[in-house]
Amino acid sequence: MKINKYNSLVFALLFGFGLSSQAQTKQWTLEECVRYAMDNNITIKQSELDIKNSTIDKKDAFGNYLPSVNGNASHSWNVGLNQNITTGLLENQTTQYSSVGLSANVDIYKGLQIQNTYRRAKLSIIASQYQLVKMQEDIALNVANAFLEILFNKENLKVRKEQLSIDEKRFARSEEMVNAGTIPRGDLFDLKATVATDKQNIIVAENSLLISKLSLAQLLQLKDFLDFDVIDDTNAKDENNILAQNPVDIYNKAKEIRTDLKIAQTNLEIAQKNVVIARGAYQPTLSAFYNFNTRASYSDIVTGTTINTQNPTSQIGFVDGTNQTVLTNNFSPVLGSPDGILDQFSNNKGQSFGFQLSVPIFNGFSVRNNVERSKVSLEKSKIELEQKSLDLQRNVYTAFTDAKGALNTYESSVVTLEARQQAYNYAKEKYDVGLMNSFDFTQAQTLLTNAQSDVIRTKYDYIFKIKILEFYFGIPIVPIITK
Template identity: 45%
Template structure:
């Protein structure tokens, strides 16, 4: 039993440790997850669904309308019988039903143009979704690189602090042996305290940057979220070596900004066509079928079988004054019940059909105002398209210049680090033999540490600028690599 409890405890600890293992993400996994779960992307996908509904509505304009209605009522008092149309004082139930069919034969081709517009709107929504995905991919890549940069800084600071701690131990020995003044030890200890503070700040920066990326991905388990720790020393600079005009041409052919503006122009032109179609007459056809039923009783005249005729005077001869008599049926008024339900539906049904012509003549200048308004929208969309092309060209040029500038900054940071590293090594050698004091050595080490941080910042800034240029060149966001 004791062994059983021990096994259960070991297994439980193993399961707990496994559950607490942070989930490590690559850049591609982060981008893919963001594209599938980001709220802004989901909203853009809903715009596509709305455009699909708009298209369905436009298709429905080509289908005849079919409507059916019925009513049932009970009348008490003096009412008109819906079948005999006679006024009578009674209580009766009445039922009526109707089916209407309508179809627009001609409306200035508005139905055709609305369907075309719906298809354009759907395409524009897809372009907006593509742009949203590009933006989200850049946000994810920027946050991802910021984590890498902060981790690299933390690693450098931690490594340098280990050197400082070694210097403290060595300096302590030299001070105890009377070879160095105690001020050198205090200077190294102050440097250690400053480095410990920088390490804490770097740790916080790593944590905050990881939380920012997790929030962008809508991941709530911040503590178990982490990214792959890798060194990216080799940078793919192929895209930066291409001529800027080639990148601009690829951007104009693939980027969603220009495509969206082009679709907005087409949508504005189609809206203008729809507005102009309101000037044309509308021809529509209709057909309706209706019937009715009532349970109301009625009076009918029945011939008396025992005395079928009677003699009555029906007039007088004007010249002689002689009475004119005739035999007429001898009828008696009797109450007749309602015919059966289905018999009445058959007896009382009727149909109507025809064509309807509607000619617009004067409607308060609303059609003309709508046309002029849409003309303005066309001009505005064309200006926006021209501006979108200019902005795209400007953004590509800016991205290209940023890449070149960040490349030079990265190369300068590399050169500076090499120089500072040599200077630091030289200062340490001189400090070890007592040729310089602790303050000068700390200043040299500080310059070296700052150069390491500057190189990390320059490297990851250069990588991010390259990613921006790759997107402008038409590389799919899911294919971005580091």
């Protein structure tokens, strides 16, 4: 059931491709494919966003040089039993208060952590930019591989169609020879089976071509892959004569330009900054502060006093000897409206400023552990850089050996094809005069078809491996333009 669903999907795609191919007006070059991928590939867009994040982190690090300034304001209601700030007595009342303030703080010295954090942020931007370039390089190689895969499938399909055309003509000729009694009817059945096999091979080749186009279209983020096609560029030459270079020279050049090493080197520098930043926590920190505040009350204030008419005097004691009562006047406060809000804010202003020194003495080994942890990360970065260098050396020598081997295989396959072509021509002459049966002739033809496929396969394998070797030598698929 799964096979039937798959075949239905493939045939539907092939049918849609056949309908749309007539309206096709554009064939993409390799350079156009690579540049389009640079502008539209999702992975590259994510790397570009990473650069923006690193830029924001740099702004954060620069902000540590600047003072922090904060303003505050509040308005409160006190309901119920609370102290009257005017009389000092507890009363059941509702009072309102407003206050505003401003505070500023600036780090003067923090173990050089601010300076080193800013330097680390700049290194992080460089690392993100290198990461974007690496992603572009990887996408370019992937696009080139997918591009060459389409060319391979197109040539393979062409060979299969040519083979079908030859077999159909041979089948028609064989029918005439059978009717004339020149060859037995059994040979005609073999040819009929051969034609059917050729048609099956064409369907497989068409499916492979369609899938390879789909793969490249998805890599380019194209939605309509049915109208997508590439220019047939089948030049299998070492135009830059890269195989004439010495592997040592290619490796030395690669060490200077390879983005992998630049990323590893930048990560090492970041790890070194992390160690310095962690050690800065051992040192004391000095900061300066400034605070300003003022307030206003909405409660009545005492504007004066007057004799309490209900209880004008009260006894406070007696005179010695005469026992005469000593009285005092009882005064009651005279309340008035509070001053204006702006006047109160102006009259109640207060300021404070100074310096604050913090000396780390013991923090549960947290500073020490952070330093040790950053040292471990530094060692890992050193090992990673060394490993990247070893990997690059191995990859360069492997790429050089693979390219040479691919060239030799391609040249051998060309020689084999020439020999198979001569053998086929000889077999065809014998078959045409009745000196060879259909089975033996079909075997010669199959060997020729296999040789043609081997030439196509080895040619594009050689082209791609040359591209990889050129890539290590600093020759890009197309010049990469960073934004």
